[in-house]
Amino acid sequence: xxxxxxxxxxxxxxxxxxxxxxxxxxxxxxxxxxxxxxxxxxxxxxxxxxxxxxxxxxxxxxxxxxxxxxxxxxxxxxxxxxxxxxxxxxxxxxxxxxxxxxxxxxxxxxxxxxxxxxxxxxxxxxxxxxxxxxxxxxxxxxxxxxxxxxxxxxxxxxxxxxxxxxxxxxxxxxxxxxxxxxxxxxxxxxxxxxxxxxxxxxxxxxxxxxxxxxxxxxxxxxxxxxxxxxxxxxxxxxxxxxxxxxxxxxxxxxxxxxxxxxxxxxxxxxxxxxxxxxxxxxxxxxxxxxxxxxxxxxxxxxxxxxxxxxxxxxxxxxxxxxxxxxxxxxxxxxxxxx
Numbered sequence: 001x002x003x004x005x006x007x008x009x010x011x012x013x014x015x016x017x018x019x020x021x022x023x024x025x026x027x028x029x030x031x032x033x034x035x036x037x038x039x040x041x042x043x044x045x046x047x048x049x050x051x052x053x054x055x056x057x058x059x060x061x062x063x064x065x066x067x068x069x070x071x072x073x074x075x076x077x078x079x080x081x082x083x084x085x086x087x088x089x090x091x092x093x094x095x096x097x098x099x100x101x102x103x104x105x106x107x108x109x110x111x112x113x114x115x116x117x118x119x120x121x122x123x124x125x126x127x128x129x130x131x132x133x134x135x136x137x138x139x140x141x142x143x144x145x146x147x148x149x150x151x152x153x154x155x156x157x158x159x160x161x162x163x164x165x166x167x168x169x170x171x172x173x174x175x176x177x178x179x180x181x182x183x184x185x186x187x188x189x190x191x192x193x194x195x196x197x198x199x200x201x202x203x204x205x206x207x208x209x210x211x212x213x214x215x216x217x218x219x220x221x222x223x224x225x226x227x228x229x230x231x232x233x234x235x236x237x238x239x240x241x242x243x244x245x246x247x248x249x250x251x252x253x254x255x256x257x258x259x260x261x262x263x264x265x266x267x268x269x270x271x272x273x274x275x276x277x278x279x280x281x282x283x284x285x286x287x288x289x290x291x292x293x294x295x296x297x298x299x300x301x302x303x304x305x306x307x308x309x310x311x312x313x314x315x316x317x318x319x320x321x322x323x324x325x326x327x328x329x330x331x332x333x334x335x336x337x338x
Contacts (some may be wrong), residue, residue, distance in 0.1 A: 008155045010135050014118050020050045020091040023117075027098035028057040028105055029286075031260065032211065034097040035060050036173030039069045040166040041096060041122065044153045044220045047161045058297070059106045061257020063214045067172060068165035076107045082202060084110040092118045097145040099128035099138065118239050122148055126308055143185035144171020147148040150193055159196060167200035171207055180208070181265065197252060215258075222252035226262055233272070239333040240266035243278040243322055265290040273337060276298070276329050278322055285318040285325045295336060 014020070024042045026034035034056070042052035055074040076083040082320060087093065087110040095101065099121055101108050111119075111209065121133040124142040142148045150170050153161055162170070174194065198204065226242055233240050242262060252258070263277035273295045279286040287305050290313055291297040298315040301307035305328065307316020318325040 004137075005155070007135050007137060008152070011120065011152075011156060014120070014135070015045075015048065015050060021089055022052040022092045022094060023087055023090040024052060024054045024094045024096060025104065025107060026054070026056045026096050027112070028103065029256070030056045030058075030060045030097075032064060032176030033144045033146050033173040034293050035064055035067060035070065035073070036169040036171070036176075037096050037122070038148045039067065039073070039169040040153070040173070041094060041149045041163070043069065043166045043169075044149075044157055044161045048157055053086050053105070055086070057107050059256055061260060062216070062255055063211055063257060064085070064172070066210050066214075068168055076105070080106060083107060084113075085113055087117075088114055089115060090117045092120060094120045094122060095133070096122045096149070097124075099123045099125055104294050109330070122152065124148055126310065142184055143183070143187075143190060144177035146170045146177070147190060147193065149173075162197075162200060164201040167197040167202045168207060171197050171202050171204070172211065175207065176211065177227060180212075184310075196208065200253055211248040216253070216255060219258040220257070221315065222249075222254065222258060223262065223265075225252065227265060231266055233266070233269075234330065235333045235337050237269070237271045238337050239274045240269070240272050241276040241278065241326065241329055242266070245280045245322060246282070249280075263290050264321075267292055275332065278318075278325055278329075280322050283319075285320070285322050287316045287318060289314040289316075299335055300332045304328050 022045050023037045026038045038054045042054050045052040053074060055076060055126035056074065058077045059075050074083055093111055101111050118134045121128060121136040121138055122145060124138055124139055124145050128136055128138045134153055137148060137152060195237060230244060231240060231241050259279055264277055266272050266275040267290055273293060274291040274297065277288040287307060289297040289301050296311050298309045299310055300317045301309055305316035305318055307314060309315055
């Protein structure tokens with residue numbers, strides 16, 4: 001707690017001396033936590049008199065389109081020159097829900113080019129670079145970056161800085177990154193924070209419906225195809241994987257976000273301890289890993305696919321063929337499961 005308070009004091013010093021130009025950046029393929037935490041943090045900065053722009057490398061899933069303030073998020077893939085110009089003038093760059101700037105595609109170059117801006121990390125993933133950020137709010141025990149943002153706002157500006165819109169955004173981040181409160185790191189303090197968000201006026205059933213009951217027909221049919229044709233069990237039913245090629249995605253009119261959550265379905269089968277999803281893109285194979293109990297998915301990701309993450313939720317990229325990538329996963333299953 002003492003170190004946390006010291007970081008809050010350092011942050012307050014960075015933001016002192018008049019309004020600052022701030023940029024809040026989230027990761028490629030932004031999810032509910034990336035968008036929710038970014039929007040809430042930018043709103044908190046504005047409440048203290050600072051300028052704050054949110055930007056992401058590429059477009060977010062369509063089922064997040066309703067989130068308060070999301071229309072102001074700048075998408076680098078669509079407006080690269082605008083993003084570069086804003087970053088070049090920034091006094092502080094906040095990096096949320098990721099910890100390696102080199103994974104931001106072309107946004108990385110713009111951030112690296114601004115050598116005078118302070119860089120602040122707010123994230124809950126493993127292994128942040130030690131010497132890159134001026135301040136690191138890095139807490140791997142936090143259920144989500146949105147919850148970390150909630151606590152920073154509480155210490156930095158007070159809970160009065162969280163209005164209903166910010167509360168909705170924070171809740172989306174917490175809800176989606178905890179699998180609707182079914183994963184790890186569900187503490188009493190977390191639920192007390194959710195109670196505060198409810199007191200701010202959020203409608204939990206409405207938010208749940210907006211995120212989870214707003215899918216396209218193509219997404220639902222793709223899920224059926226995945227479960228019937230593409231889910232494979234191995235290692236005596238203790239592991240599973242799903243693979244999808246670009247041609248298969250096109251059949252179902254795939255949109256960004258349509259495959260979100262698919263990797264979790266095999267874990268609903270009794271006895272399955274580890275599951276993976278391999279999604280083919282033009283340049284690489286996107287890998288998602290999930291596990292239960294003491295099976296360390298982040299170790300599998302780092303040793304076999306050059307990725308990382310949390311113990312029970314990790315990911316990475318493969319530049320091999322999808323068949324070669326699956327072979328490596330099969331080897332990992334044999335090594336990690338007795």
